[in-house]
Amino acid sequence: MAPMTRSHSPGKVPGEDVAAYYRRRAEGGTALIITEGTNPDHSAASGYPDVPGFYGGEGLAGWKCVADEVHAAGAAIIPQLWHCGSIRKLGMEPDPAVPGFGPSPIGHPFYGEEAEVPHEMTQQDIDETIASFVRSAVSARDLGFDGLELHGAHSYLIDQFFWEKTNQRGDKYGGSFENRLAFAVELIQAVRAAVGPDFPIVFRFSQWKQGDYRYKLCKDASELERFLTPLAAAGVDVFHASTRRFDDPEFEGSNLNLAGWTKKISGLPTITVGSVGLDSDFLRSYGGKDANKVGIDALIRRLENDEFDLVAVGRALLSDAAWANKVHEGREDEIVAFERKHMAIFE
Secondary structure (H helix, E strand, C coil), X not given: CCCCCCCCCHHHCCCHHHHHHHHHHHHCCCCEEEEEEEXXXXXXXXXXXXXXXXXXXXXHHHHXXXXXXXXXXXXXXXXXXXXXXXXXXXXXXXXXXXXXXXXXXXXXXXXXXHXXXXXXXXXXXXXXXXXXXXXXXXXXXXXXXXXXXXXXXXXXXXXXXXXXXXXXXCCCCCCCCCXXXXXXHHHHHHHHHHXXXXXXXXXXXXXXXXXXXXXXXXXXXXXXXXXXHHHHHHCCCEEEEECCCCXXXXXXXXXXXXXXXXXXXHCCCEEEECCCCECCCHHHHHCCCCXXXXXXXXXXXXXXXXXXXXXXXXXXXXXXCCHHHHHHCCCHHHCCCECHHHHHHXX
């Protein structure tokens, strides 16, 4: 199950309804659940209302219940740890007086002229942010989760350091392509040191950004290698390559998608994602469009070609919690069609 923001955790605490939501997917045959994005305890991590935190006694007790329910249904589960960076605006929970934080004092391109200028992160801010991720990572391990995912995609904080449009620093975290990876590398190294060698770390990344859906962070395979190699060396076990359509080739001259190229270059297991089982991408759904069911023959061919190792399913699992079992058992005709309302309700 792909990570999908729900905003169903008032007070940043996941309740019994959240546990039941994930358990239904586990009972429906989903083998690995990546939770919705959860915030570490850094004061500026949150950017949306009612998003759960991964900290505090009540919040962690809620997540322990979620993990126990999913495990009881026979599936594995990992939390996604997520800092929104300069997507955050003044007035957001938990402290409305805290502004967005970013690599540079540049309003997030997603907001256009309405963007607020974020607080430019100092070295102390960077150190404190990394420490907050580490605390949540250790909590995930201690609560019995099966690993964790770091959200380094979609122009949120980690990705804002990657993107030259939002990172115009003059220190070791800015400038060259390699320097813009330094924050992520230090973060991964710190998490790896804290959780030990055997707790899986998944790293999610994307070429596209909120504010520029056509952007490519890596223009070709050689740049992708420059991107992936330091992250893998820092301690990443699995790369989650976020794309809008899994069947789109990433670079000219090859049919490999982003996950396929990532596995070829890094040698690590990869996750593919993007419009699995549906005929249109998520942007159309956000725009109010339904999506029709389609077969997954193209996906199976790529799996059989060993292009990637895992498949993340998003919207199809919102509309039908038993999607995985129905596909496995050849009952595709029974799958509930996706409608826009499934994104709005998120159960």
